[in-house]
Amino acid sequence: MKKSLVLSLLCASVLMTTGCLSPMKGSIMAVFTVDHVASDPVVDNTVRPAKRGQAKATGIICFATGDASIGAAMRNGGITKIHHVDYDVKNILFLYNEVTTIVYGE
Numbered sequence: 132m133k134k135s136l137v138l139s140l141l142c143a144s145v146l147m148t149t150g151c152l153s154p155m156k157g158s159i160m161a162v163f164t165v166d167h168v169a170s171d172p173v174v175d176n177t178v179r180p181a182k183r184g185q186a187k188a189t190g191i192i193c194f195a196t197g198d199a200s201i202g203a204a205m206r207n208g209g210i211t212k213i214h215h216v217d218y219d220v221k222n223i224l225f226l227y228n229e230v231t232t233i234v235y236g237e
Contacts, residue, residue, distance in 0.1 A: 173201060174213050180235035184208015190228040204234040212237045 186204040188197030201216060219231040 174215060175236075176214060178212040178214045178236050180214040181237055182208050182210050183233065183235055184210050185231055185233045187229065187231045189230075192226055195228075199230045199232045201232060201234060204232045205236075208234060208236075210234055210236040 184204045184207040186197070186199050186207055188195060188199035190196075199218075201213070204216075205211070205213070213234055213236040215235050217233040217235075219229075219233065221227075221229040
């Protein structure tokens with residue numbers, strides 16, 4: 132009896148944590164912007180930041196939706212070469228998470 136209860140609790144906790152979007156630290160609320168690493172081969176600082184594209188992903192409790200990848204932001208802004216990338220991150224009590232990728236380039 133105890134073994135099956137422990138196993139079911141373990142399975143429930145694993146299922147509850149899958150699909151969560153929480154790349155940030157913050158106990159109550161965190162809102163911040165993070166720069167992409169300039170040494171990444173995707174980034175070319177010789178390109179002018181004339182265009183801007185963004186992509187967003189959100190997560191509520193254990194359900195996440197959206198595509199916050201650099202590729203999605205490039206498609207949304209019509210960008211082929213990247214000057215730099217920013218990430219806007221919002222976290223409220225680990226219940227609501229929002230990540231927005233902003234790409235600048237040509």
